[in-house]
Every structure is written in structure tokens, then in C-alpha cells.
Amino acid sequence: MSALLEVSALSKRFGGVQAVADLSFTVAEGEILALIGPNGAGKSSVFNLINGVHRPDSGRIVFAGEDIAGEPSYAVAHRGIARAHQIVQPLAGLSVLDNCLVGACYGRDNLSISAGRAVVHEIAALVGLADRLDMPAGALTTAGKKRLELARALCGRPRLLLLDEVLAGLNPTEIERMIEVIRAIRARGVSILIIEHVMRAIMSLSDRVVAINLGRNLAEGTPQEVANDPAVIAAYLGDPKLMNVSAAGTA
């Protein structure tokens, strides 16, 4: 498998906080890679560096063979990297349709409004928003807004999808549905880099897991390997109850 995204020796400091330190990992074409780590480990900062919200201090971010480190967000989006935010960012006054249209028209393909609409209807059906396209985005439920984040990102027809805790705040039924949706997305050949705290999802979804702590690489491997890694257990899965959950997830 060739690497679609190759992050090497990435570092970023905010004032006195070294958010990301000498971090390296790769996402292969068609892979689901999970990025895990305790709160404040620097996961969301890594996303911000990849999609151009922040500029890295040093290191390389190679996407499809080109270094994109430091490029502005819109340019990264045009290259085919889309993101669903941890804290939902709906364009609240616009309809769900228009929210998704922004993603479609300004994504990888520079679609016209009418071509964008076809993509939106298709993605909305996949994500389960087809019956709510005319609603103002601000009127959606939390679960609906999470779906909208996902739909809007997908409408840009990305090659790589950055999912930042899209399962957080959802009930178990909604989580099951969302996991199905994420599987369906991967089945279309979209590579996924996912940050998640719901271990059950990590265990069942991801091909590989990269664990980080204090912005540095901690461990890497299959979900099971990483879950059993003593360093990871110490840093993140220290709670025995969480161990049980992860064991149940893999069983």
C-alpha cells in the first residue's frame, strides 16, 4: 500500500506548550488510521496542522507526493483533505442543503451549483440527512449536526477524511449507525484519519492505531497491539474498566 499522507517530524509550539513534538505517522491509501491519546495529547492540533488552520514550526506533511505543510485551509481542501470538526461548526442560518453545497462546490472538484446539488443529494442519502435538506442547519439535533459535519466534508469528494470525535455526544444507537456510515465511506475508497475516544469504535473500525502523548509518538500497531501496549495503558487506558471495554470490543 502506498502512503497517501506522510507526516514526518512534525512539531508545533503554542507559547509555552509543545502541542506536537517530532510526530511521525503515515496513512495508507484506503486505510482507516485511528489517532488516540489522552486529553491534551495534541490530537486536534495535528488535525489543525494538516488542514492548514495552523502552520507547523517544523516537519513535513506530504499528501499524495506533495508537501502541503503551511498551506492555507482552502488550498488543503482543494487538494482533497476534508474535515469534520469535534465541535460542530454548522453554517447555522443556511439550510442543510446549502451547507453541503458549500462543501461540494468548494471541495476537490470546483463543482458548479447544479453539479454540486447532485453530489449533495447522494451524500445526504448516505449519511441519513435526505429528509432534512430544507431545514436550517441550526435547527438540527446534536446527532444531526454531527452528521452534517460528516456530510459537508464528504461532499467535497475528499481523498482523505479527518474525523475529529464524530461519535462524541451520540447515544449507542446513533454510534452504531455512524460506524456503519464510516464503513460505507471507506468502502468508496476514501482514506480516513480518525480521532476518537469511543474505544469500541476504534477497535472495530480502524486498521491501525497510532497512540500519542504530549504530542509525541507513543505506540503504533493493530488496535489490539496498541490496546495491550504497556506504555499506552499507562498513559491512556490506565483505568481497568476501559481495559474491559476494549477487550469486549475486540472479542
Place this chain on the structure above:
Amino acid sequence: MTVSADIDRKAPAEQHVHGDAKPDRAAAFPASRFLFPLAMVAVGVLVALAPYLSDDVELRESFLLAAVYITLASNLNIMIGYAGYINFGNIVFFGLGGYICVYLATSWHWPLPAAALAGGIAVSVLALAFGAGILRLRGAFFALATIGVNQAVQQFVANFEPWGGATGIYLSLDAYEPLGGPMAALWLIYFLLVAVMVASLLLSYAIKTSRFGLGLLAIGQNEDAAGVLGVRTARHKALAYSISAFLPAVAGGLFFFKSGIIEPVGAFDLTLSIEAIVMVMLGGCGTVSGPLVGAFVYEELRGYLLTSPTVSQLQLVIAGALLLAMVLFAPGGLVGFLHQRWPRTRAILQ
């Protein structure tokens, strides 16, 4: 990519399966795309002909002012209603366009339409340069910067001798001779201003329904999210600022040429700037027809208040109270209120 091909192939089938209860109206009724622009042109023809056919000069003067206000409000709405940036100093476009046009028409003897157009283009280019700088600011800071631009330009003009400094430029009656004398010139300028008004409404509609406009609306909602979705926010904002400068500058040229005098205090009048914001809020911020309704109602109201003996001193007080009432009880303006009460009007009244 396989993904793209997959989506293309599946799209029609999926739409069908999911019933798609409310398809996008433009696709379902292509005629409605032209209905609204046609209605705007009809309004323009009506406004142009009504005083001409009845030979009512008073009505013409009232409609002329309304056309100017609608032009100002409609273009201001591109920044406030679409991009979400409150341009307090929007009147600088009007005044500067006026100065350039009057100067070209008097000192260089350019024909009026050419001078007015040149004013529009020059102000648009200047706005692009200024916009690239001040649009880095957001919220209240941007609003303050736009006031600063207006005041700075006013001070510059007041000290710029070729433009008459603080006394400004006066037109002699000879200036109207190429247009067939003062009487004919008044009618011609009126028709041109109505044309500029219609052009403003068509431009607003074209932007609102375009891909560019979608990007602006996204910026107006959440600029950071828009950027992550792929909208080139800085370029979009600067372009919108520049586009919204063009027709007000052309209108300024025609208006001050008609007035026969242009001087710094009248040309860069911050009160009119703020009144334009009231018109946008009154009619409905972010809609195409809102500024048309708001500016017309405001002009009529203002005309009534100014001439009414009992309340003539209270015109601005009432305008202020009106703005307060709108913001508190109908933040969507008159058109927004209609949309809320009767959702069907959304499709007809853009």
C-alpha cells in the same frame, strides 16, 4: 477517482429512492429563475415611466432619491447581508464616484455616461486595494476601519485643490448642454439612475444564486468553517467589497452631476451611510428584495416626515426608533417577516 465515478452513477437513483420530497426549486421550475429578474426589470420600467408619462416632476424627484437609496442599500447588502461584514463607511463609494465623475465631466469634458462609468471602475479598483487590507479585520474593528476610510478620504478631498478643496466643484449650466439642456438632462439622468437601480438588484440576485455568493453566505455564517470547506475567504471578501463599490460610485456620479455641486461634507455624509444600514435592516438583511422594500419605505417615510409640520424635527429620532423596533421584533426585516409568516413567499420573493 473511483469515488467520483461512483457518485455520478448513483446520484439519480438515490434521489429517486429517497423521494426527495422538496427538490430544489430552481431545478424543478427553471422558469422561476427568470421570474424574479423579470419582475425587477418590470419594477424599473414602471418606476421610470410613471413620472414621465404623467409629467410629474415632484414624483420624479421622489423616485430619483428612492433609486439612489435602493442602489446604496442593495449593494451594501452584499457586504452586510451576504458576507456578514458591516460596512459603516459605505457612502465613501458614492462620494468618491461623484467626485471622479464630476471632475472628468467638467475639467476633461468627458460625456456623462463615460465619466460616471470611469468613476465606478476607479472606485471599484481602489476598493479592491483597500479591501485587501481592512478585510483582515473582523466585526466591530472592520466597521470602525470603514468609518476611518470614509473620514480619511473626506479629509483628503477637502485638501485636494484640483477638486476645489473644501468648497468643492460647481457645475455651470453649460455642462448640461451636451445632454440637450438642463430640462432634458434631468430626465436622462433620472432614467440612468433607475437603470443603475435595476442593475443593482439584478447584480444582487446574480450573486445570491451563484457559487461565489454561496461562498459569501458561508463566510457570513462562519468564516473559519468556510475556509476549512475550501472557500478562499480573503479573495471572496475583497471581491465582494470591490463589487459592492461599483454601482454606488456610478450612482454618485450621476447624482452629483445632477445636483450641480459636489463638496466634501455632502459627498461623504456619514448620516446617509447609517441611513443605508437602516434601509437594509428595515427591508430584510440578506434578501435580494429586502433592500428594495426597505429603501423605498424609508424614502417615502423620510419624505413625509420632512414635510410634515408637526414631526419635521423628529425625522432622525423616528428613524432611530424604527431601527430599534426592527432589530428587536423583526430582525429579518419586512421581507424576513413575510418569509416567516408565509414560508411560501420564500420561493417568490428572493
